[in-house]
Amino acid sequence: MDNMAGQKSGLVIATNLSVIFMVVLWLIPTVGLLVSSFRDRDQISASGWWQAPFSVELAFRTRADDGEPQLIDGRYVIEGNIFETEEVQEAFAEGEGTITAFGTRGAEPGQFPAGTEGETRDGDLVTINPDGTYIYSTAEEPGRRAPRIYFQADTPAEFTLFNYRTILGSAGMDRAFINTLTVTIPATIIPILIAAFAAYALAWMQFPGRGILIAAVVGLLVVPLQLALVPLLKLHNEIGIGQSFLGIWLAHTGFGLPLAIYLLRNYMVGLPRDIIESAKVDGATDFQIFTKIILPLSFPALASFAIFQFLWTWNDLLVAKVFLPSNSESWVMTVKIADDLLGSRGGDWGILAAAAFISIAVPLIVFFAMQKYLVRGLLAGSVK
Structure with missing residues (x-):
């Protein structure tokens, strides 16, 4: 049951x-x-x-430069609000923040709890309250430079568009975006055109060695492209297309053809045989059958491979670094992020996250717009 x-x-x-x-x-x-x-x-x-939605405890340093020292009971006293000092004023511009601890050395910014009195190595006394007010007293008259203070504060969650403005306004990013489109669109269309003809021939045309060619295509699926990078680049240099857009188009075409032929051939071989045979009886040539019948019926498989090829080409870094010139005028977005942003902003994770998300935005749009064709194309030929 x-x-x-x-x-x-x-x-x-x-x-x-x-x-x-x-x-x-x-x-x-x-x-x-x-x-x-x-x-x-x-x-x-x-x-x-x-x-991200919660407050974050951060360490700061500043100088007690809010007021003139006053002589009280034989000691020079400086009072003020640490949030209003010049070095940290911008970080607390909205007036939000709570001091949790403070210190007199950079190695221990949280040495003393907020609201208590701390003593420096020179015998000076410091008190910083949670609201930012402080009292600094010293037995000797302070010099021209105000004393250094370190503190830890709970800062509210902050979200900003600064990272995106920095990336979109970065020199060369617009050029890198155009270069990426210049590489991706032809490198997606060219293998589809070639693979469609090859898949039709392997699926419906009879000729000697067809089985060997099908086996070779399947075997090429497991060959890593890294094995062919150096020989292919040498070939491109010998024929005069080394490190150029034409060279990278042909490289992506060669690397994508095995999968394209495999997917399209599996789909085409599952199309109704009666339609093809009826067309041949009516006198249609193979080219007419291919263009008038096979291609329209194979649109899901074509769209499926187009998604794969577009995503792979758009996000590619290795092939772009090998087959494109190394100058910044030819950088695609992945190379721009890897060679420029990672070098100049290696510790600025917000900038890098924004750059990475901008680079995947277009592939995400393509994927979600065509995902139904992806599923239909992948299932093609899996069942009879």
Whole structure:
């Protein structure tokens, strides 16, 4: 009675839960990247992206430069509000923040709890309250430079568009975006055109060696592209297209053809034989059958491979570094991020997160717009 109508088996429930778990697991890095791209640099360094909605404890340093020293009971006293000092005024411009601890040395910014009195190595006394007010007293008259103070403060969660403004206004990013489109669009269209003809020939045309060619295509699927990078680059240099857009188009075409032919051939071989035979009886040539019947019916498979090729080409770094010139005028977005931003802003994770999310925005739009064709194309030829 386990398989009664209207009841779901335990295997179906387990499968659904597994799929949901995998989807959530894959979405977590993307969500973290998106949240980090809107966070302040210091808060990213102090806490994880999952703590973004909560206040963050950060360390600051400043000088007690708010007021003139006053002589009280034989000691020089400086009073003021630490949030209004020149070095940290911008960080607390909105008046939010709570001092949790302070110190007199950079190695121990939280040496004394807020509201207590701390003593420096020179015998000076410092008191900093949670609201930022402080009292600094010394037996000797202070010099021209005000004394240095270190403190820790709970700062409210801060979200900003600064990272995106920096990336979009970065010199060369617009050029890198155009270069990426220049590489990706032809490198997606060219292999589809070639693979469609080859897949039709392997699926419906009879000629000697067809089985060997099909086996060779399947075998090429497991060959890593890294093996062909250096020989292919040498070939391109010999024929005069080394490190150029034409060279990278042909490289992506060669690397993508095995998968393209495999997917399209599996789909075309599953099309109704009666349609093709009827067309041949009516006198249609192979080219007419291909253009009038096969291509329209194979649109899901074509769209499926187009998604794969577009995503892979857009996010590619290795092939772009090998087959494109090394000058900044030819950088695609992945190379721009890796060579420029990682070098100049290696510790600025907010900038890097924004750059990475901008680079994946277009692939995400393409994927979600065409995902139904992806599923149909992948299932093509899997069942008879």
